[in-house]
Amino acid sequence: MTLLSVNHLKKEYKSKRSIQKVQALKDVDFQVNEGEFIAIMGESGSGKSTLLNCIATLDKPTAGHILLKEDDLANLKNKDLAAFRRDHLGFVFQDFNLLDTLTVKDNIYLPLVLAKNTKGKEEKLAVLSKQLGISDLLDKYPYELSGGQQQRVAIGRALITKPELLLCDEPTGALDSKNAADILNLFDSCHQNGQTILMVTHSSLSASHAGRVLFIKDGRVFHQLYRGDKSEQEMLLAINDAMTNLLGGQS
Numbered sequence: 001m002t003l004l005s006v007n008h009l010k011k012e013y014k015s016k017r018s019i020q021k022v023q024a025l026k027d028v029d030f031q032v033n034e035g036e037f038i039a040i041m042g043e044s045g046s047g048k049s050t051l052l053n054c055i056a057t058l059d060k061p062t063a064g065h066i067l068l069k070e071d072d073l074a075n076l077k078n079k080d081l082a083a084f085r086r087d088h089l090g091f092v093f094q095d096f097n098l099l100d101t102l103t104v105k106d107n108i109y110l111p112l113v114l115a116k117n118t119k120g121k122e123e124k125l126a127v128l129s130k131q132l133g134i135s136d137l138l139d140k141y142p143y144e145l146s147g148g149q150q151q152r153v154a155i156g157r158a159l160i161t162k163p164e165l166l167l168c169d170e171p172t173g174a175l176d177s178k179n180a181a182d183i184l185n186l187f188d189s190c191h192q193n194g195q196t197i198l199m200v201t202h203s204s205l206s207a208s209h210a211g212r213v214l215f216i217k218d219g220r221v222f223h224q225l226y227r228g229d230k231s232e233q234e235m236l237l238a239i240n241d242a243m244t245n246l247l248g249g250q251s
């Protein structure tokens with residue numbers, strides 16, 4: 001079943017230096033089924049963050065539509081956007097974005113507190129923290145944790161509300177290879193548990209965990225690669241080939 005529909009999305013920015021507009025997205029069109037793990041790749045400036053920000057309702061498209069199930073995001077009123085994000089979306093960023101004044105536990109509880117939906121929070125936390133391997137970190141503060149541990153906490157905060165869609169922007173970008181691999185394995189298990197994930201990344205290795213990779217170029221979906229029966233290693237080679245052939249060798 002389709003969870004997300006991105007229909008003929010266009011986004012123009014006014015340029016500060018000239019009257020000419022920047023066309024960040026020209027005609028982006030794709031669908032995401034429930035339970036899919038999708039990576040979005042493309043050269044710097046190809047529009048990946050713009051696309052993610054539009055889906056996250058943090059930016060408004062110039063034309064086209066984004067539907068999450070039946071909800072057309074264009075119909076949401078500004079005053080309802082924060083609640084929509086809280087109720088339907090989870091976010092994982094490169095820089096973790098945890099609040100240093102709150103313990104790990106309270107960082108993870110935050111979306112539930114904001115939604116005034118704290119019933120059963122201890123049980124939800126216990127299940128999630130076990131899954132994420134952070135049960136013994138719950139009373140610590142973010143500045144006491146390694147980058148990999150902080151990203152686990154950020155994933156906990158993103159998942160505690162059981163969002164329909166998890167949006168990730170370079171989630172392994174600030175991590176060393178061991179911690180990046182651990183985080184990617186976590187995404188794999190979330191995916192196996194049915195979580196739908198959309199991840200922007202420059203990393204072929206990160207993208208090789210996805211079931212489908214969308215390559216963005218010149219404001220459009222230029223190419224798609226399905227994992228199918230490929231192993232992670234075979235997918236990695238296929239992604240690197242695609243990057244070399246289609247995008248001019250960037251990875």
Ligand SMILES: Nc1ncnc2c1ncn2[C@@H]1O[C@H](COP(=O)(O)OP(=O)(O)OP(=O)(O)O)[C@@H](O)[C@H]1O
Nearest residue numbers: 013014022024042043044045046047048049050051
């Ligand atoms: N607020 C803005 N105002 C004007 N132009 C913008 C704005 N945000 C992005 N752009 C332009 O839109 C295009 C797409 O930018 P975007 O940040 O989406 O690319 P990206 O693929 O995420 O790049 P990177 O991989 O470097 O993060 C670029 O040409 C960029 O300069």
